[in-house]
Amino acid sequence: MNSLDYQSFSDTWEDRATIRTRPRRLVEDDHRLLYPLSRLPLVLSATFQNECAHLRDFALAQGLYKFINDVVIFETEIVDRTARAIAKDRFAVRFPPACRYDAMTVVVDEDYHALVAMDFMQQAIALTGIQPVILPTEIELSRAIPAALALVPERLRDAVELICVAIAENTLTNDVAAFARDDSVKPSIKGLMADHLLDEGRHSTFWARLTRIYWGQAPEADRQLIAGVLPVFIAHYLTNEIQKSFDLQLIEALDITRPVAAALREEVASMAWPIGHQHPLLGNILRFFRNSSLLDTPCVQEALAGYLPSARRES
Template identity: 35%
Template sequence: MGINVDTTASLSRRQAHWEKSSSIRSRPRRVLRNVSPDEHFYPIARQPIALHPLVKALGTAARQRILLQSLYKFLNDIAFVETRVVSEVSLAIANDQLPWPFPAQLRADVLTVVIDEAFHAHVAIDFMEQVQRLTGVTPLSLPTTLTVEQAIRNALPKLPADLHIALKTISVCIAENSVTKDLIDVHREDGLNETFHAVNGDHMIDEVRHCLIFGDVLRHLWGVLTLAQRRAIGAVLPDFLGDYLSLSLQKQFDIDILADVGLDARQIETVIAATHLDQDLATYRTVNPIVDKVVNFLAESGVLDDPEIRKAFEDRRLVDS
């Protein structure tokens, strides 16, 4: 599939934009110098266990410890997703190793993502170490995988081997677009430590550009797949989204955090029951806009154009009939 003149011009402008504004080219190292008692390291709105009455009764120090451990998981997740999932697929595209050819300029843009993501992982690890030195608080045992990795592992056996890399590529396109939403949400909260706010802001600026790049990747890939290949992938995407948007890893980590701040087993069960509701993806859609954001991204990329694929999403109540 060729690439038209207008798109080529757009991609060239994107390269120029990367040269000017990417974090690795335009931002200094973010150095954590002090922590104000009024600041916290992670958005309270994104960690509901910190707002539960049983946790509030433990006092401010316990809340701050919960938010600090939540920061460690957030940074660890960034380092994992950037150096493992995203980089694996991005390098395959950049090196023209997929069964489907990609335009040269788009491959060049994806290579800038590889550079950015390695830097994001470096910044996340660097900031985590700075926080540990300053606070004296070490991370709990952090998850060794990610929900996107779990979702990929669950989906691959449902597809023929020749479509595994296509599924992985689509997974990264989805992840890059949903990660950006997470970063924007984090950035909106007041009271965050200013150095973390700067680190997150740098990352967010890069990820907005990555959203556009991976939107192009998905549209191009979907356009060169056969109808049979699209339908095979489309049939597994609802289950993939259910696994990807699952909070199972977060739930276990929250259990560990609550034990760390001194709650007993019965209290932990009470807090988890109130903050981690058992619900299917369609129900989760009613309380978290990330579901609609991901589905809309797929729709805008042409994934739901085929009636058979759209019906699979309708059957799971991920789109309206």
């Protein structure tokens, strides 16, 4: 794809964007969960189940608050920054007006998602009376993107930022879709995720198309430099260090005995996703590499050789 082939989704945005079409989501006072058990393995651990199952709702509330906080950081500090720079034509990779218009709709959507998430958190606090005790100041991308940018020349940093954000947006879309299908949580939360998914599906396509446009005109030497930093980005992005730190802080906030806390810390220490081809998010990342045409390039295939067995099984 080249920039002349790009078709704006402005009409779709006007007709379907959640800021245009969705009502405010109000959290229900019912028996359903605030947050899926599967997304907070700590509460499924043997020690938690045996010793402090009565604290489940407190822990799940904290999981929801972290998720919302992560969304706000992602939308306002990472995606907003890149999309706004493209929209205002202050990006080293130049795009035509149709791309820049769509980038501004992404800015509007993402800031709206952050606003909706903050509203939902306040509703949840009012309903449960549970205050957030842990709100991280960064997410994995807060570390992964700078780590990748530091390895390329200044002239390529915007291009690398574009690709990193595109990877994250495509990964997030599939993650939100799984959340939206979970029947254990309150309908308002499922609705919130479904609303988010409606916009993110459009965003993931947008970022993949911009990446394809850039990659199609990038010189081979630049492609090789960028391919070389992709494993570094992935390794930082797929760690669970921030989640593990959150879990340890959550344990400290629980009203439990020292021996129980120690046992929980041991179980948290054993929880880690592999960063190789078995990582559950890697399939989403490799799907993006295929859809954006990066995986058609020999230097990218070589750089990602350690991750590609998953891609071969999916094909």
